[in-house]
Amino acid sequence: MRIVQLLPELNEGGVERGTVELNREFVKLGHESIIISCGGKLVSQIELDGGEHVKFDVCLKNPFTAIFRVYRLRKLLRELKPDVVHVRSRVPAWLIYFAKRGLGLKVVSTVHGFNSVNFYSSVMTKADAVICVSGSIKEYIQKHYSTLEEKITVISRGIDLDKFNPQNIDHEFISKFIKQYNLENNFIITTVGRITQLKDIETFIKAIAITKETIPNIKGLIIGGIHKDKQNYFDSLKQLIRELKLENEIVFTGSQSNVAEIYTLSDVIVSASKKPESFGRSVAEAIAMNTPVIATNHGGVKDIIIEGKNGYFFGVGDQVELANKIILAKVLSFDGYSYIESNFSLKQMVDKTLHVYERL
Numbered sequence: 001m002r003i004v005q006l007l008p009e010l011n012e013g014g015v016e017r018g019t020v021e022l023n024r025e026f027v028k029l030g031h032e033s034i035i036i037s038c039g040g041k042l043v044s045q046i047e048l049d050g051g052e053h054v055k056f057d058v059c060l061k062n063p064f065t066a067i068f069r070v071y072r073l074r075k076l077l078r079e080l081k082p083d084v085v086h087v088r089s090r091v092p093a094w095l096i097y098f099a100k101r102g103l104g105l106k107v108v109s110t111v112h113g114f115n116s117v118n119f120y121s122s123v124m125t126k127a128d129a130v131i132c133v134s135g136s137i138k139e140y141i142q143k144h145y146s147t148l149e150e151k152i153t154v155i156s157r158g159i160d161l162d163k164f165n166p167q168n169i170d171h172e173f174i175s176k177f178i179k180q181y182n183l184e185n186n187f188i189i190t191t192v193g194r195i196t197q198l199k200d201i202e203t204f205i206k207a208i209a210i211t212k213e214t215i216p217n218i219k220g221l222i223i224g225g226i227h228k229d230k231q232n233y234f235d236s237l238k239q240l241i242r243e244l245k246l247e248n249e250i251v252f253t254g255s256q257s258n259v260a261e262i263y264t265l266s267d268v269i270v271s272a273s274k275k276p277e278s279f280g281r282s283v284a285e286a287i288a289m290n291t292p293v294i295a296t297n298h299g300g301v302k303d304i305i306i307e308g309k310n311g312y313f314f315g316v317g318d319q320v321e322l323a324n325k326i327i328l329a330k331v332l333s334f335d336g337y338s339y340i341e342s343n344f345s346l347k348q349m350v351d352k353t354l355h356v357y358e359r360l
Contacts (some may be wrong), residue, residue: 001357002032004082006092008059010040010307014281015088015112018157018349024049034080036092047183054080058092065198074099083107084357090115093123100310106360110155111137113278114299118143129356131155133279134300153356156303157279158349159340164260164288166337173180173261181251183265186219188267189326192259192282193273198271201297202240203319207270209244210323215330218249223262225255266328271295274316280304287311287336292329294322304344308330310334 003026010016019035020042026033028052034052037043038059046053056076057069073095077085083102086108087093093109100107109127124130125145130152132138138154141147146355162168176182189208193199201222208220226234241250256262259282263269269286271277276299283293283301287310295301297313305311310332312325 001083001354002034002081003084003086003197004034004036004077004080005086005088006036006058006096007088008091009038010035010042010046010053014157014279016040016042017281018153019088020045020049021158021160021346022350022353023051025346026354027051027202029354031354032133036076056094058089061091070095070098074103076198077103077105077313081270084360086357087112087127088112088122090121090123093127094120097123105359106308108356108360110279111135111141114140114153114276125151127151128360129153131353131356133157134303136276136298136300136302137278138269145321153352154319155352155356156300157281157284158346159281159284159288159344160346161288161337161341164263164285164340164357166264166289169264169289170258172179173258173264174313175256177261178265181221181253182340183219183221185249186217187215187330188219188221188266189268189270190223191263191270191272192223192262192286193271194224195222195237197231197233198275199224200274200317201237203245203272204270204324205237205240205246205316207322207326208249209246211326212249213245214327219263220246220250222250222252223254223256223259231276259285260289263291266291268326269293270322270326271301272322273317275299277301284340288340290334290336292332292334294325306339308332310336 003274004020023033023046035046036054039055043053085105087096088110107127108129109124110131111124125147132154191204212218215235263286269291278300280301283304286293293311296316314321314325
């Protein structure tokens with residue numbers, strides 16, 4: 001098949017990572033893979049993996065340039081002659097909606113998140129087939145847009161089980177990291193993600209303070225970068241740590257690329273997000289590394305965590321419940337890799353996605 005995927009840009013993010021992975025796997029299976037975007041640092045990876053990248057403005061929301069871009073996109077699609085077009089965001093979806101007319105193209109959309117309910121967002125349900133990344137997203141679009149059951153396929157985001165494999169970790173990195181941040185002989189609780197209010201890092205910090213009474217050698221790791229517009233929030237977190245006298249228990253490490261190793265050296269992972277996650281990729285990745293996860297009880301993570309087996313849920317902002325669940329998770333032991341391999345592997349994502357294309 002000749003497959004075209006459209007997304008705004010190719011920088012960091014779950015949508016971008018999924019696009020890169022699908023491109024690589026499609027090429028391996030002998031399909032022609034073409035990505036249309038505004039560009040970004042992952043373009044070189046697309047091309048390195050054997051795909052083709054076409055730079056095109058599918059990002060700008062300016063309605064005054066839309067007609068011109070629709071015309072140019074229509075011309076491009078005529079040249080590319082794709083068997084299927086896969087849109088992953090609202091601006092590309094609207095451009096395709098108008099550009100495809102009369103071309104006989106089959107269009108697939110993936111709804112990646114809980115977008116605002118309005119006419120602008122409704123375009124993601126107008127494709128010939130709609131992929132939802134979790135059961136929660138499926139319920140959301142059926143409730144608000146009455147999307148037909150037969151159009152929808154739930155396909156969880158695939159986890160790269162070569163990268164997130166307990167047998168493939170970098171032990172040297174782990175040793176250096178533990179030494180660098182003074183983590184020897186500590187019970188390590190970690191949260192991973194950008195420093196933003198939505199991640200509710202305050203609740204994470206307060207839960208560490210409570211848990212310290214039961215687990216005195218606790219250490220809380222906060223892994224994630226700080227955007228310049230979040231500096232005030234970051235400062236408020238540091239002030240909270242001082243007030244709770246947790247200067248020796250909480251560590252900010254900034255962004256880290258060896259995420260699999262960080263999951264491995266951690267005893268428990270926490271996802272305290274205030275906003276429902278559409279899927280919860282980091283939750284699945286951590287479980288693949290056999291590390292229990294405690295997450296807020298909403299969104300796509302409900303498809304992943306089996307309470308009492310590989311993790312627990314807690315109420316949004318409830319630091320007492322989170323602390324209690326950390327203590328319970330301390331004794332969990334399970335084969336998370338096999339569980340993720342059976343239910344959330346990259347292979348299942350690729351196979352199910354290709355099946356949607358072939359059905360059209």
